[in-house]
Structure formats: structure tokens, C-alpha cells
Amino acid sequence: xxxxxxxxxxxxxxxxxxxxxxxxxxxxxxxxxxxxxxxxxxxxxxxxxxxxxxxxxxxxxxxxxxxxxxxxxxxxxxxxxxxxxxxxxxxxxxxxxxxxxxxxxxxxxxxxxxxxxxxxxxxxxxxxxxxxxxxxxxxxxxxxxxxxxxxxxxxxxxxxxxxxxxxxxxxxxxxxxxxxxxxxxxxxxxxxxxxxxxxxxxxxxxxxxxxxxxxxxxxxxxxxxxxxxxxxxxxxxxxxxxxxxxxxxxxxxxxxxxxxxxxxxxxxxxxxxxxxxxxxxxxxxx
Numbered sequence: 001x002x003x004x005x006x007x008x009x010x011x012x013x014x015x016x017x018x019x020x021x022x023x024x025x026x027x028x029x030x031x032x033x034x035x036x037x038x039x040x041x042x043x044x045x046x047x048x049x050x051x052x053x054x055x056x057x058x059x060x061x062x063x064x065x066x067x068x069x070x071x072x073x074x075x076x077x078x079x080x081x082x083x084x085x086x087x088x089x090x091x092x093x094x095x096x097x098x099x100x101x102x103x104x105x106x107x108x109x110x111x112x113x114x115x116x117x118x119x120x121x122x123x124x125x126x127x128x129x130x131x132x133x134x135x136x137x138x139x140x141x142x143x144x145x146x147x148x149x150x151x152x153x154x155x156x157x158x159x160x161x162x163x164x165x166x167x168x169x170x171x172x173x174x175x176x177x178x179x180x181x182x183x184x185x186x187x188x189x190x191x192x193x194x195x196x197x198x199x200x201x202x203x204x205x206x207x208x209x210x211x212x213x214x215x216x217x218x219x220x221x222x223x224x225x226x227x228x229x230x231x232x233x234x235x236x237x238x239x240x241x242x243x244x245x246x247x248x249x250x251x252x253x254x255x256x257x258x259x260x261x262x263x264x265x266x267x268x269x270x271x272x273x274x275x276x277x278x279x280x281x282x283x284x285x286x
Contacts, residue, residue, distance in 0.1 A: 028261070035060055035254035039247030060251025064259065069220060070228055074259075077206060077224040080142045084205040088147035089198050095148075096156025097182045110157075113150040127214055139222060141215035146208065152197045159193035160186050206264060229256050 002010075030048050037045075038054025045053055064070050099109055120126075126145070127136075135141040163186055171185045187194065209226035216222040223231075232252050239249040 031254050031257050031261075035251055035258050037251070039250040043247065043250050057248070057251070059246075059248030060255035061259075063248055063252055064255050069223070070225070070256065070259075072221060073223050073225040073228045076139075076222060077226070079139065080208070080224055081202050081205045083139075083143040084147040085198055085202045087143065088152070088201045089194065091148045092152045092156045092197050093182070093187060093194060095153040096160055097178075097186065099153065099157040100160035110154075113154060116150045117154075123214070130215060136215050137219055137222075138216075142208070142212055142222070142224065146204065146211060147201065152201065155193055155197055156190065159190035163189050203264065225256075225260050229260050232256050 026048060029050070033049040033052055034042055036052040036056055036058070037049060038052075038057055039059065041053040042049070099106065099113070121129075130136055130141055130145060135144065167185050167189070168181055171181050176185065207226055209224060209230055212222070212224050212227045213230075233256070239245045239247075
């Protein structure tokens with residue numbers, strides 16, 4: 001039976017979690033309700049929009065889907081997410097396996113990766129490297145850089161090291177090589193962490209816009225959705241210069257944010273259970 005202190009503690013924790021959830025939900029609700037509002041009323045409104053202002057309006061969404069650039073950017077983003085996540089997953093799996101091997105230089109290699117989590121080369125040196133490789137102005141500049149990082153590789157290394165070595169020894173006795181041990185023996189047992197890393201990589205790729213603004217600033221046909229979100233939300237009042245302004249253009253900034261967020265919200269329930277298991281298993285040490 002729970003004591004009075006436990007009940008009070010659980011109640012306090014629940015209230016804090018509900019408060020955090022409510023605070024986190026308000027901005028999303030405000031954007032969704034604003035996207036369905038009357039543009040002219042919304043322009044003069046101050047504060048949070050709890051319900052659509054004026055008549056229910058889909059004008060912002062109609063203007064977006066008439067813009068071929070936004071549709072193209074959606075396809076570009078899917079390409080960058082799929083390509084970057086797939087390539088990153090392979091690199092994380094292989095690099096994590098290599099670091100988990102008990103070799104002479106393993107401590108030095110781990111130290112190298114840890115240092116890169118604290119220090120980076122910076123934007124300008126990174127751009128110089130990408131340009132020297134001939135990737136600027138191409139989709140490769142948005143797929144290859146950032147498809148993985150040292151932290152993800154260390155996650156996979158810890159997941160491999162948490163597996164009982166007897167599995168590897170038995171496979172080695174049966175004649176299995178490194179490729180078989182990695183993909184057929186260890187990876188199935190570390191798939192929870194692999195899914196966590198893949199989902200986190202996909203989210204980072206989906207939300208990425210800064211790299212596109214540097215590597216493909218003038219190639220608008222290669223822009224991802226998030227860069228168009230930035231472009232459309234920074235020019236929210238240009239339409240007011242017209243003698244007969246279309247106030248639905250003010251709704252574009254809200255509608256495009258909703259369109260960019262919906263895929264993540266729709267996909268999260270499909271992975272939440274796997275993410276919880278992967279994160280939990282990643283905290284178990286062998």
C-alpha cells in the first residue's frame with residue numbers, strides 16, 4: 001500500500017507533467033487555430049488564439065498547395081530524410097560495432113569521438129570542406145553531412161557492449177565473420193537503440209534548414225520544406241503593400257508550419273513504444 005508521502009509525491013509529479021504538457025501544447029494549438037482563422041481579424045488580434053477567428057477559413061492552405069515550390073520542397077525533404085537516415089543508420093551500426101571491439105586503440109578512438117561531441121570545426125571550415133568535395137549546390141550536401149554524429153555512434157557502441165559476449169563467441173566458433181556477427185547476431189539484439197538513433201536522425205533531418213541555406217542558397221528547386229517555412233514566415237506582411245491585399249496570405253505562415261509538423265506528429269505514435277524500449281535498453285549495462 002502506498003504511503004501518504006508517496007501519494008502526495010505522485011500527485012505533485014503528475015501536476016508538474018500536466019503543466020509542462022499544457023505549456024508545450026499551447027503554441028501548437030495557437031498555430032493550428034490561427035491557420036483556420038480569418039486573415040484580417042488575425043492580423044489585428046493580440047494573444048493566444050483559442051478558436052478560429054471569424055469564419056472557418058482554409059484560404060492559407062489553398063494558397064500553399066497552389067505553390068509548386070512548397071510541394072517540391074516536401075518531396076525534397078522526404079528524399080533528404082530517407083537518404084540521410086538510411087546512410088546514417090549504416091554508419092552508426094558499423095562504427096558502433098568497430099568501437100565496441102576490444103582492440104589496442106579503442107580507448108584512443110573513443111576519446112576522439114568524445115572530443116568531437118564537445119568541439120566542432122565550425123560553420124566556415126565545414127563549408128570549405130563540403131565545397132572542396134564538390135557537394136555544394138547538390139542534394140548530397142544535404143544528405144551526407146549530418147547523417148550521423150559521434151553521440152549516435154557512441155549510443156550504438158554501448159548497445160553492443162551491453163550484449164553478453166557469449167553470443168559472439170558462439171557465432172565465432174561456428175565460423176561467423178565480423179559482418180555476420182554484426183548484422184545477424186548483435187544488431188537484432190541492439191535494434192531498439194538502432195531505432196532510437198534512426199528516429200532521432202530522421203527528426204534532425206526533417207527539421208533541418210540551416211544547411212540548405214548555406215549549401216544550396218540559390219538552388220530553390222533543392223530547398224527542403226523547412227527552409228520554405230522560414231522564407232514564408234519572414235515575409236508575412238509584404239502583401240499589405242498591395243492596394244487590394246489578400247489577407248489569406250497572412251495565414252500562409254501558420255498553415256505551412258502545420259503542414260511541416262503533421263508528419264512528425266502522425267509518425268510518433270508508430271514509434272513511441274519502440275523508442276521507450278530502445279531508450280530503456282540503452283541504459284542497461286552488461
